[in-house]
Amino acid sequence: xxxxxxxxxxxxxxxxxxxxxxxxxxxxxxxxxxxxxxxxxxxxxxxxxxxxxxxxxxxxxxxxxxxxxxxxxxxxxxxxxxxxxxxxxxxxxxxxxxxxxxxxxxxxxxxxxx
Amino acid sequence: xxxxxxxxxxxxxxxxxxxxxxxxxxxxxxxxxxxxxxxxxxxxxxxxxxxxxxxxxxxxxxxxxxxxxxxxxxxxxxxxxxxxxxxxxxxxxxxxxxxxxxxxxxxxxxxxxxx
Numbered sequence: 480x481x482x483x484x485x486x487x488x489x490x491x492x493x494x495x496x497x498x499x500x501x502x503x504x505x506x507x508x509x510x511x512x513x514x515x516x517x518x519x520x521x522x523x524x525x526x527x528x529x530x531x532x533x534x535x536x537x538x539x540x541x542x543x544x545x546x547x548x549x550x551x552x553x554x555x556x557x558x559x560x561x562x563x564x565x566x567x568x569x570x571x572x573x574x575x576x577x578x579x580x581x582x583x584x585x586x587x588x589x590x591x592x593x
Numbered sequence: 594x595x596x597x598x599x600x601x602x603x604x605x606x607x608x609x610x611x612x613x614x615x616x617x618x619x620x621x622x623x624x625x626x627x628x629x630x631x632x633x634x635x636x637x638x639x640x641x642x643x644x645x646x647x648x649x650x651x652x653x654x655x656x657x658x659x660x661x662x663x664x665x666x667x668x669x670x671x672x673x674x675x676x677x678x679x680x681x682x683x684x685x686x687x688x689x690x691x692x693x694x695x696x697x698x699x700x701x702x703x704x705x706x707x708x
C-alpha cells in the first residue's frame with residue numbers, strides 16, 4: 480500500500496517569510512496529491528492539489544511542486560501571515576482504482592510568528 | 594467548493610451507550626464517503642469506506658460490529674459507535690469525493706467524549 484512521509488513535523492517562521500513542507504510517497508501509481516490545512520478543532524480544508532501530469536501549480540501565495548521521478552511533492556507558502564498558522568497535511572491517492580482513498584502524511588504544525 | 598456537514602459537532606456520553614454521527618453532502622451526491630478518526634496531535638486514520646446501497650469496507654483493526662456504518666442515500670452516511678468506552682473518545686471526521694474529480698471535501702468533525 481501507499482506510504483506518505485511528511486517533514487518537518489513542526490515549522491516556525493517569521494511573518495512575511497516563506498514556509499516549505501515536503502512529502503514523499505511510495506506508490507508510483509499515485510496520481511493525485513492534495514494538501515489540507517486543519518485548524519484546531521476543525522475538519523481539514525483542501526487548499527491546493529496537483530495531478531501527476533503537472534509539475535507545478537500556484538494559487539496566490541500557495542504553490543505545490545511535484546517530482547514524479549523522485550516521488551516527492553512540496554507545499555510552498557510565501558509571505559506568510561499569522562492566519563497561516565495551522566496543521567498542514569499532505570496526501571496521495573491512486574485514482575485509477577476509482578476508490579479515491581487518501582493516504583495522509585503525519586502533518587506539519589506551522590507557526591507564523593508576528 | 595462542495596460542502597460536507599456533520600452532526601453533532603460534539604457529544605458527551607456515558608460508557609456503554611451508543612452514539613450516532615451523521616455526515617451529509619449538502620450540494621452534491623456522494624456514492625462513497627469516508628470515515629476517519631483523529632487522536633490529539635495525530636494524523637487522520639481511515640476507519641472505513643461507506644458505500645451507498647452496499648456494505649461498508651472497514652480498515653484492518655477496525656471492528657465493524659462496534660462502528661456501524663449506514664449509507665442510506667446519496668447525501669447521507671451515518672456512523673454509530675456502539676457500546677462506547679472512554680478509549681473511543683476521539684475526533685471523528687467524514688469526507689466525500691466530488692464526482693470523479695478526486696477532490697475530497699471534509700466535514701467539520703465530531704468531538705466524541707465518553708465518560
